[in-house]
Amino acid sequence: MIHFALKNWRQNIIYIGFVLIFLLFALTLNDRGFLNPNNLLNIFRQTAMIAIMAIAMTYVLSAGEIDLSVGAVAGLTTVTVALTISVAGPLAGVAVGLLTGIAVGVCNGWLTTRVGIPSFLTTLAMMGIAKGVAMWISGTSAVPILSRSFAWFFGGGSLGIVPILFFWILIFGVWGHIQLKHTGFGRRVLATGGGETAARYTGINVKNVKFQVLVVSGTAAAIAGMLYAGRLQSGRFQLGEGDELSVIAAAVLGGTSLFGGKGTVIGTIVGALMIGMINNGLILMGLEYSQQLIARGGIIILAVALSQRQ
Amino acid sequence: MHFGSLVALDNVDLSVRAGEVHALLGGNGAGKSTLLKILNGVHQQTAGDVAVFGTPFQGNSPELARAAGVAMNFQEMSLIPSLTVAQNIFLNHEFIRNGLINEAVAVERARDLFEQLNVEVDPRMLVSDLSPGQRQLTEIAKSISHDARVWILDEPSTALSVTDVERLFESIRAHTAQGNAVIYVSHRMDEIAKISDRLTILRDGRKVTTAETRATSVSQMIEHIVGKKARDFSNLSLERKTLGAPVLELDALQDTYKLRPVSLSIREGEVVGLAGLLGSGRSSLIKLIAGVDAKASGSIRVAGKPVEFRGPADAMAEGIAHVPESRATQGIIGSHATSDNLTLSILDRISVRGLIRQQRVRALSQKQIDDFNIKVESQSTPVLNLSGGNQQKVVLGKNFGIQPKILLLDEPTAGIDIGAKTEIIDAIHSKASEGMAVLVASSELSELAVACDRFLILADGVICEDVSSDDIAAENPSGVNMVPFIQRVLEEKIQDANKTLKTESFGEKQ
Numbered sequence: 001m002i003h004f005a006l007k008n009w010r011q012n013i014i015y016i017g018f019v020l021i022f023l024l025f026a027l028t029l030n031d032r033g034f035l036n037p038n039n040l041l042n043i044f045r046q047t048a049m050i051a052i053m054a055i056a057m058t059y060v061l062s063a064g065e066i067d068l069s070v071g072a073v074a075g076l077t078t079v080t081v082a083l084t085i086s087v088a089g090p091l092a093g094v095a096v097g098l099l100t101g102i103a104v105g106v107c108n109g110w111l112t113t114r115v116g117i118p119s120f121l122t123t124l125a126m127m128g129i130a131k132g133v134a135m136w137i138s139g140t141s142a143v144p145i146l147s148r149s150f151a152w153f154f155g156g157g158s159l160g161i162v163p164i165l166f167f168w169i170l171i172f173g174v175w176g177h178i179q180l181k182h183t184g185f186g187r188r189v190l191a192t193g194g195g196e197t198a199a200r201y202t203g204i205n206v207k208n209v210k211f212q213v214l215v216v217s218g219t220a221a222a223i224a225g226m227l228y229a230g231r232l233q234s235g236r237f238q239l240g241e242g243d244e245l246s247v248i249a250a251a252v253l254g255g256t257s258l259f260g261g262k263g264t265v266i267g268t269i270v271g272a273l274m275i276g277m278i279n280n281g282l283i284l285m286g287l288e289y290s291q292q293l294i295a296r297g298g299i300i301i302l303a304v305a306l307s308q309r310q
Numbered sequence: 311m312h313f314g315s316l317v318a319l320d321n322v323d324l325s326v327r328a329g330e331v332h333a334l335l336g337g338n339g340a341g342k343s344t345l346l347k348i349l350n351g352v353h354q355q356t357a358g359d360v361a362v363f364g365t366p367f368q369g370n371s372p373e374l375a376r377a378a379g380v381a382m383n384f385q386e387m388s389l390i391p392s393l394t395v396a397q398n399i400f401l402n403h404e405f406i407r408n409g410l411i412n413e414a415v416a417v418e419r420a421r422d423l424f425e426q427l428n429v430e431v432d433p434r435m436l437v438s439d440l441s442p443g444q445r446q447l448t449e450i451a452k453s454i455s456h457d458a459r460v461w462i463l464d465e466p467s468t469a470l471s472v473t474d475v476e477r478l479f480e481s482i483r484a485h486t487a488q489g490n491a492v493i494y495v496s497h498r499m500d501e502i503a504k505i506s507d508r509l510t511i512l513r514d515g516r517k518v519t520t521a522e523t524r525a526t527s528v529s530q531m532i533e534h535i536v537g538k539k540a541r542d543f544s545n546l547s548l549e550r551k552t553l554g555a556p557v558l559e560l561d562a563l564q565d566t567y568k569l570r571p572v573s574l575s576i577r578e579g580e581v582v583g584l585a586g587l588l589g590s591g592r593s594s595l596i597k598l599i600a601g602v603d604a605k606a607s608g609s610i611r612v613a614g615k616p617v618e619f620r621g622p623a624d625a626m627a628e629g630i631a632h633v634p635e636s637r638a639t640q641g642i643i644g645s646h647a648t649s650d651n652l653t654l655s656i657l658d659r660i661s662v663r664g665l666i667r668q669q670r671v672r673a674l675s676q677k678q679i680d681d682f683n684i685k686v687e688s689q690s691t692p693v694l695n696l697s698g699g700n701q702q703k704v705v706l707g708k709n710f711g712i713q714p715k716i717l718l719l720d721e722p723t724a725g726i727d728i729g730a731k732t733e734i735i736d737a738i739h740s741k742a743s744e745g746m747a748v749l750v751a752s753s754e755l756s757e758l759a760v761a762c763d764r765f766l767i768l769a770d771g772v773i774c775e776d777v778s779s780d781d782i783a784a785e786n787p788s789g790v791n792m793v794p795f796i797q798r799v800l801e802e803k804i805q806d807a808n809k810t811l812k813t814e815s816f817g818e819k820q
Contacts, residue, residue, distance in 0.1 A: 182410040184402070187393075191401055194390035201352065201388045202401050202452075203373040261392035 013306050014254050014267055018274045025281040032284045039280065041163055045231070047276030048155070048165035049074065049224040050243060051269050054250035055176040056220030058268045059213040061251055062180070064193035064260030065112065065119040067214060070221040070247055072130035073104050074240030077225025079134045082143035082235025090150040094226065101222020104130060105215035112214060113207040119214065127244070134237035143235040154230025168227065169269065172220075177265040189213060193260025246275055249300045275300070319344045320515040321358070326460070328363070331482060331492045333506035333523065337535050337699070337727035341515040342495060346464055349493075350382040351375035362460060381458030383449040383466055389437045395444075396420040396433035399452045423451040426484075428477035442469035443588040450478070454485075461485060462493045467501060468724050469753065471587045472801060479505050497727055499528045500756070513537055536729040553763075554578025556614070557747045558599070558630075558716050563608035568594040569771045571608055576716070576747045581738060583758035584751040585800050586768030587808065592751035593635050594771070596720045599749070600632035601625030613715065626655070631714035633705050635721050635751075637698070641705040644694035648686050649675035651693050651704050656711045678707035683733060699730030706737060717741065719750040723757055735761050759796035767800070769807035777803070 025034050033039050053070045060067045080100045085093035104126060111122040145151060157164040180186035191199040192209045200206050221240075228239040252258060253274060254267025278299055282292045319341040326332040336342045347353040349360060354370035361367060367378040375382075389398050396416040405415040420433035424447070431444045431451075440448065446469040454461060461482070467475045482492050482505060494506055502509060503523060511518040511534040518534045557578050562571035568591045576582050584592045597603040599610065601619030610617050612628045619625045622632065634640035642651050652675045653660050660670040675689050682703040686696055693704055702722065709717065719738070723731045738761055742748050752758050758765065759779075767775040779796065786795045 178410065184404050184406065184411065187397065187401065187404060187411065190393065191390045194392040198384075198388045198390050199401075201372060201384055203371065203376065204402050257392075261390065 014270055014274065017253075017306070018270050018277075021274065021277060021281070025277065025284075029281060029284045034281065034284055037161070039284075041161070041166070043273065043276045043280050044166045044169065045155075045163050046279065047272050048169050049227050049240070050246050050250055050275065051169050051272035052172050052227070053217075053220050053224045053243065053247045054254075054268045054272045055172050055265050056213075056217040057247050057251045058176070058254070058256050058263040058265055059180065059186075059189055060119075060217045061248075061256045061258060062193045062260060062263035063189045063210055063213045064196060065210055065213065066248070066258075067108065067119065067123045067217040067221075068244050069104060069108065069123040069126040069130055070217060070224070071240040071243035072127040072134070073101060073218055073221035074225035074228060074243060075237050076104075076130040076134040077101060077222040078229040078232075078235035078239045079138045079143060079237055080235070081226055081229050082145050083137065085145055085147050085150060086143065090147040093145075093147070093150060097222050097226045097229075098219065101219040101225070102215060103218075104221075105218020108218060109211035109214035113211045119210075123214075131237060131241075138235065138237055140237065145229055145233045145235065151230045151233050155227040156230050156233065165227065165231070168223075173265060173269050180263065180265055185212075190261055190263070193257075193262075195261070246272075249304070250275055252304050253300065319348075319355075322512065322515075322517045324510055324517070324520070326491045326493055327508075328489050328491055329486050330507040331486055331494050331505050333502045333509035334493055334495045334512070335502065335509055335531060335535055336512035337729050340512040340535070340727075342512055343464075344515075345512070346382060346462060346493075346495065349375065349380055349462060351380075376456050376458065379459040380462065381453045381456045381460070382462035383453040383464055388449060388452065389445060391436070391438035393437060394433065395431060395435055395437060395440070395448050395451075398437055398448060399423065399433070399455050401452075403456070419455070420451065423455055426454070427451060427481050429474055441589045443471060443474060446470060447474065459490045460493065461490070462495070464495045465497070465725055466494075467496065467498065469588055472805070475501070497725070497731070498754070499531055499728070502531070503528065511535060532728050535727065553580050554745055557612065558749070559611040559614075560599070561609045561611070563595075563598060563610060564606045565594055565598050565603055566606045569598070572773055573608075574766065574773065574776070576749060578715075578745045578747055579742050580764065581742050581748040581750065581762045583762035583765045584749065584768055585755060585758055585765050586804055588753065589770075590768040591771040592768055593720050595768070596632070596635075596718045596749065596751050599625070599716075600630060600634075600718050602632070602634075626712055626714075629712070629715035630718065631709035631712055631716070632718045633702075633709055633720060633722055635724075637701055637705060637724075642693045642701055645692050647690045648679070648684070648693050648696070648704060649689035652678045652707050652711065655708050659711075674711070678704075678711065681710075682707050682737065699726040702726055702734065703730065706734065710737075710741070715746060717746055717748045719748065719752075721752055722750060723752070723754065731757065755797045755800045756793060759793045759800065765800060765803075767803045767807050769804070769810075774807035774810070775803055 053074065057067060057070065077097045077100045081093045081097040084096040108119065108122050108126055111117050112119040153164065155165055159167070180189065188199070188204050188209050191202070191204055192206045196206050225240060229235050232239070250272035251263065251268045253271035254264060254269070256263035256268060278296055279292065282295055287295060322341070322345060324345070334342055334345070344353065348355050351370055351372045351374050359366055362378045362380055365378065367375065390401065393401070396413070399420050400416045405412040417433045424431050427447060427450065429447050431447055437445060437448065446466065450463065450466055466478060470478065486492055494502070496502055506523045508520060509523050509526065510520040511531065513535065554577055556575045558576045560572055560574050562573055563569070564571045572595060584595065586592050594603065598605055601622045601624050610619070612630070617628050625632070638644065643654070649671050653671050656674070657666070660666055660674060672689060678684070679686065679689070684700050684703045684707065686700060693701055696704065723734055726734070735757065738748055738750070750758065750761060762779060764776070764778045766773050767777070782796050782799050783792060785799070786792060
């Protein structure tokens with residue numbers, strides 16, 4: 001019984017940690033406006049892109065793979081979307097944005113499952129390629145987006161007081177959770193990562209599963225890129241840079257195993273919110289950027305260590 | 311069927327009749343696994359045809375095989391540890407309603423399957439939390455969940471208790487009674503004799519014979535499998551040995567989980583068997599002595615000297631070698647060369663000033679390969695490519711390399727053919743006669759009966775009885791069929807021990 005409770009405690013550390021850190025910030029940073037509704041909504045705004053990429057990353061990690069290219073793909077998408085909108089309007093922009101992500105995902109999937117390069121290397125290389133292409137086609141300068149409807153729908157707008165980004169998290173969260181826990185596709189993803197040989201012997205096409213999750217991840221990165229572009233009304237290759245670390249940390253904090261076979265979308269979202277909250281709190285504390293990086297790294301290591309220990 | 315230059319299976323005819331249990335026998339590397347994999351669609355044959363109930367079946371996917379009505383259990387490799395029993399059983403053919411998986415139906419159907427098998431396993435448990443026996447039953451339930459007409463059962467009973475095997479046999483008979491067929495693969499001759507109607511024996515990729523089981527004696531089977539007149543264990547004469555001083559002494563040793571305090575003493579040259587059901591604490595005790603698990607209390611003395619183990623390395627330094635239960639994960643590093651595996655335990659002996667000398671690696675590995683008669687193409691062949699029996703010999707060779715005083719064996723012959731089994735038991739005997747103390751845990755009582763001088767009966771973490779082979783033998787003065795006799799006595803003792811235990815714990819609850 002004690003053993004069982006302890007095990008559950010480990011599993012639920014993310015939720016406990018989230019509440020503890022929230023309370024800590026609420027007590028110590030109240031006079032600096034942490035609990036101000038606008039600040040809390042800001043946390044959502046700053047977290048949405050990470051959360052959406054992390055939901056897809058939950059699938060990738062659960063299938064026993066990894067995608068390091070998400071941040072760079074998001075950056076590339078801001079550029080392709082911005083460039084397309086400037087010549088052909090917002091709808092074409094969205095289409096090109098999605099195609100950007102799908103194309104990178106297909107490349108990643110093809111190289112990983114058909115050529116047989118480990119996804120760690122495939123996506124590491126793709127990270128550089130995506131960034132290079134983004135710098136090249138934008139001439140390393142920011143591309144403004146003048147379409148108001150695009151900016152509203154992708155990140156800038158709000159319904160009443162609630163920012164539109166909140167709904168993006170909500171839709172992706174519900175869809176991602178149901179897909180992973182209650183459909184055959186999700187079950188195949190978890191099985192592939194949990195025991196590849198076993199899954200293959202059960203008739204699951206594990207290569208296809210891996211291909212699919214990498215395409216999902218590329219697409220999610222493109223959507224996150226569009227949200228960046230909409231929120232900042234411009235395309236820049238620097239957007240999303242370094243996000244892959246926060247994305248993977250969010251998933252792992254939420255209880256997704258780096259070794260595959262285990263993952264929850266709800267945990268991932270809370271993990272992403274926790275990282276966003278920590279960033280927000282550190283800024284309110286008045287820490288310098290250099291100090292923020294150190295503090296964030298330390299907190300993430302601590303939280304992951306607690307959640308991963310057997 | 312070809313693998314590289316090796317022909318794994320050469321021109322084999324096999325015909326299984328509706329309504330029969332057809333046993334498939336053969337040593338390691340005889341081609342059994344390859345044949346099964348073709349039948350199950352994992353491999354495709356390079357020549358020849360397969361037909362199921364008259365319909366030709368071709369294709370290299372397990373799904374096609376399933377569609378043709380063939381279902382096969384896999385030996386401990388088709389379950390995903392992070393999913394539940396029910397999720398595993400219906401993996402890739404889930405019950406979908408409105409696009410979503412209906413978990414409740416899966417749990418219900420899984421219950422039905424276990425009911426059909428007459429066993430109890432909770433479908434909602436995670437596979438990683440199951441005992442090996444429950445896993446094996448889940449494998450079987452999974453394979454029969456497709457309503458297949460042909461069941462292929464590959465070593466389905468290695469982790470099952472005597473009662474569960476009996477129940478499995480009942481459901482096999484019920485299945486064939488409906489005009490279906492079962493192909494039964496096992497290394498256990500007594501099971502083959504009990505359940506099968508006909509049998510086919512393979513050797514070196516060729517069919518040796520197909521015969522009525524009733525008309526074939528066990529020694530004939532063994533002869534066909536190994537290809538030469540085999541020594542018949544059933545009339546082993548038990549010779550008296552002179553035992554040395556106590557070399558391993560346990561005093562009230564206890565782990566944090568399974569075992570109640572265990573005290574025992576093993577002398578030089580003595581072979582002691584741990585007999586009990588799965589989960590009785592056999593492996594727990596072995597792991598404790600091997601330094602794999604930490605003890606909670608009690609003490610261990612090696613050659614009279616108290617020792618403390620913080621890990622397997624400490625135990626090895628005291629001369630304790632451990633052949634673990636799970637060969638694949640605990641015994642070998644599959645992708646590494648045979649020679650690297652054989653010398654992994656003696657890196658200091660193959661190194662000169664910190665650098666590994668290939669010459670020494672080769673010389674020492676060759677000695678082990680010769681000593682244990684390991685069949686391998688070359689020293690650099692990955693151990694993964696060896697048959698199960700040869701892999702186990704590599705594990706033994708690796709352990710004998712440290713020249714141990716005490717040898718701990720956990721299921722040393724699981725999934726190994728009768729030829730390799732004999733060689734391994736011979737190796738144990740010869741090492742014991744040189745003064746090594748051996749503690750062996752096994753679910754195969756016939757093997758314990760042959761190998762051991764003394765038996766400890768374990769039930770639920772308690773040593774219930776300590777009985778010598780001589781004492782049991784004294785009850786059978788005729789001396790005929792000694793090994794089966796000892797086996798039966800052990801079986802009874804295990805069942806008695808578990809019965810007593812159940813009554814006791816029932817009393818406690820009242």
